[in-house]
Amino acid sequence: DTGVSQDPRHKITKRGQNVTFRCDPISEHNRLYWYRQTLGQGPEFLTYFQNEAQLEKSRLLSDRFSAERPKGSFSTLEIQRTEQGDSAMYLCASSVQAYEQYFGPGTRLTVT
Amino acid sequence: DAKTTQPTSMDCAEGRAANLPCNHSTISGNEYVYWYRQIHSQGPQYIIHGLKNNETNEMASLIITEDRKSSTLILPHATLRDTAVYYCIVSNRRGDDKIIFGKGTRLHILP
Numbered sequence: 001d002t003g004v005s006q007d008p009r010h011k012i013t014k015r016g017q018n019v020t021f022r023c024d025p026i027s028e029h030n031r032l033y034w035y036r037q038t039l040g041q042g043p044e045f046l047t048y049f050q051n052e053a054q055l056e057k058s059r060l061l062s063d064r065f066s067a068e069r070p071k072g073s074f075s076t077l078e079i080q081r082t083e084q085g086d087s088a089m090y091l092c093a094s095s096v097q098a099y100e101q102y103f104g105p106g107t108r109l110t111v112t
Numbered sequence: 113d114a115k116t117t118q119p120t121s122m123d124c125a126e127g128r129a130a131n132l133p134c135n136h137s138t139i140s141g142n143e144y145v146y147w148y149r150q151i152h153s154q155g156p157q158y159i160i161h162g163l164k165n166n167e168t169n170e171m172a173s174l175i176i177t178e179d180r181k182s183s184t185l186i187l188p189h190a191t192l193r194d195t196a197v198y199y200c201i202v203s204n205r206r207g208d209d210k211i212i213f214g215k216g217t218r219l220h221i222l223p
Contacts, residue, residue, distance in 0.1 A: 004155070033210065042199060042213030043156060056210065091155050101211060103155030 002026070004104035006092050012110045013082055020078045021107045025094030032075050033101060034067055035091040036060065043091055049075060082111045116200045121218040130187040132217050134200030137181040143204045145176060147185045148211070149196040156199065156213075159185065195221045 005024045013019050025032045030051050035043035046065070047057045051072035061067075064082075069075040079086055089108050093101040117135040124130040136145065147159040160167055160174045162183070167174045173186040187194055199216040203209070 035211075040215075042197075042215055043211070045210040045212065048210055093155070100158035100161075101156075103157065105153075106155055 004092055004094050004102050006090075006104040006107050008107060009105060010108050010110075012112065015082060015084060015111055017082055018078065018080045019082060019109065020076055021090055021092075021109075023075045023077070023092030023094075023104060025074070025092070026102055029094035029096050029102070030072065031095045031101075032069055033093040033095075034075070034077050035093065037089040037091060037106070038087075046077075079109075082109075084111045087111045116202055116214055118198075118200050118214065118217045120215070121220065123220045123222055124187075124190050125222050126192060127189055130190040130194065130219060130221070132185040132187075132198050132200075132219065133182065134185070135182045136200070136202045139180050139202050140204065143202045145174065145180075145183050146201040146203065146211075147172070147174065148199045148201065148213075149194075150199070150216070151193075151196040159198075190219075190221045192221050192223060195219060 007022045011019055033048040034046040036046055037043040045058050046061050047067050048055055049069040052069050064080045067077045087110050089106040091103055091106045093103040095101045144161050144163050146161040148156040149159055150156045159171050160169055162174045162176050176183045197216040197218050199213050201211055
């Protein structure tokens with residue numbers, strides 16, 4: 001059973017650099033979600049896709065953030081010109097037409 | 113979506129039942145109650161959901177009051193591996209839409 005996978009698991013970058021994260025959902029899951037989680041808080045929704053279409057974006061997703069899901073399979077989340085406030089855990093989840101979302105282990109980003 | 117209120121933290125002895133309460137007094141008729149948990153350094157994990165009736169699965173039981181204004185998640189025989197943050201969420205969606213998480217309850221299982 002291959003669950004949701006995310007790469008890399010950890011990323012340390014300097015302020016101003018661009019970073020890209022990848023999420024591979026569970027096969028056949030048509031919905032894919034990105035969330036962000038800071039220390040002591042619950043995850044916050046960023047955006048989601050149904051197949052390759054990006055259906056909703058949170059106001060948290062500034063112009064420096066872009067997400068794609070070409071061909072409706074894996075997804076990438078890019079952050080341009082990173083800021084220290086971007087330091088967080090970035091979580092990906094996928095679902096099929098069901099009640100539960102399956103989360104990956106997350107990518108922990110540290111901006112120095 | 114309706115707002116939920118959960119205690120910040122709880123302790124439970126290993127082997128005992130852990131009962132986690134959640135208040136959702138503004139829940140509307142078409143909103144479901146969901147529970148997820150997040151073990152340290154992992155992504156959240158779905159536990160259970162319900163609308164009106166009590167529900168049970170291999171992980172837990174969900175008891176929803178008759179007026180649906182509160183619910184309790186029950187872990188029947190808590191183990192150390194159940195130490196986690198537990199999130200109670202209400203949503204009128206089917207669950208495959210975005211999840212609005214609160215701060216949850218930090219459950220400590222004591223040996």
